[in-house]
Amino acid sequence: MKLSVISLFPEMFAAITEYGVTGRAVKQGRLSLNYLNPREFTTDKHQTVDDRPYGGGPGMVMKVSPLLDAIKTAKQQLGDDVKVIYLSPQGQKLNQHALGEMAKRESMILLAGRYEGIDERLVEQEIDEEWSIGDYVLSGGELAAMVMIDGIARLLPGVLGDAESAEQDSFMSGLLDHPHYTRPEQLNGQTVPAVLLGGNHEAIRQWRLKQSLGRTWLRRPDLLESMTLSTEQAALLEE
Numbered sequence: 001m002k003l004s005v006i007s008l009f010p011e012m013f014a015a016i017t018e019y020g021v022t023g024r025a026v027k028q029g030r031l032s033l034n035y036l037n038p039r040e041f042t043t044d045k046h047q048t049v050d051d052r053p054y055g056g057g058p059g060m061v062m063k064v065s066p067l068l069d070a071i072k073t074a075k076q077q078l079g080d081d082v083k084v085i086y087l088s089p090q091g092q093k094l095n096q097h098a099l100g101e102m103a104k105r106e107s108m109i110l111l112a113g114r115y116e117g118i119d120e121r122l123v124e125q126e127i128d129e130e131w132s133i134g135d136y137v138l139s140g141g142e143l144a145a146m147v148m149i150d151g152i153a154r155l156l157p158g159v160l161g162d163a164e165s166a167e168q169d170s171f172m173s174g175l176l177d178h179p180h181y182t183r184p185e186q187l188n189g190q191t192v193p194a195v196l197l198g199g200n201h202e203a204i205r206q207w208r209l210k211q212s213l214g215r216t217w218l219r220r221p222d223l224l225e226s227m228t229l230s231t232e233q234a235a236l237l238e239e
């Protein structure tokens with residue numbers, strides 16, 4: 001997948017390009033990130049990237065022309081039908097399903113805002129989708145874009161090995177993940193559940209499914225309301 005990121009602080013993205021699963025996706029060439037800094041598209045000697053808001057009031061707005069030029073350049077690189085995404089607290093709330101759909105795309109342009117955000121006419125004319133990472137306000141869209149990229153990268157074919165498969169992660173089947181245990185077998189008087197030590201794979205699978213159902217029911221009943229349970233899941237939940 002090819003991503004063009006429009007950001008005033010492209011250096012921040014080292015956090016995902018140099019470490020862990022996302023870093024590996026980049027090194028393997030499964031994820032390619034290209035940065036366009038609006039500052040590079042300014043024409044004044046101060047390289048101004050913000051502008052005063054019409055109507056007055058506190059805060060600045062991202063200057064329009066560098067953003068327009070950055071989007072144009074990104075489209076020249078990725079093609080005119082590439083989706084332009086604006087990370088914004090006013091967007092649709094990001095979730096696992098949306099990340100899965102995005103991971104099927106060949107490319108996207110991600111615009112990270114700063115200041116009070118971007119001119120509303122840019123939103124209307126240039127932005128295809130607005131996505132929020134939650135009901136809170138960050139100082140800039142970079143962290144939100146990194147959250148989105150990380151979530152997408154682990155869903156790209158070949159990025160996670162079998163051992164790390166995303167299939168059992170929370171939300172993938174609609175449920176929360178089951179609890180995990182590792183050595184030692186005893187920890188401050190608490191023992192690993194016996195079923196996990198018995199080697200009966202079918203019993204372990206059923207136990208894990210039951211745990212997933214139980215903690216989803218306790219912690220996130222809203223998830224259960226919006227999913228259709230299999231016959232096995234419904235029976236286990238009844239127990």
Ligand code: SAM
Pocket residue numbers: 086087088089090111112113114115116117118131132133134135136137138139140141142144
């Ligand atoms: N004035 C804007 C508002 O209240 O809707 C907030 C602007 S915020 C200080 C600056 C930038 O951070 C935004 O343009 C956006 O790109 C990014 N941002 C802040 N919170 C975000 C969130 N929850 N999800 C995604 N992006 C966010």
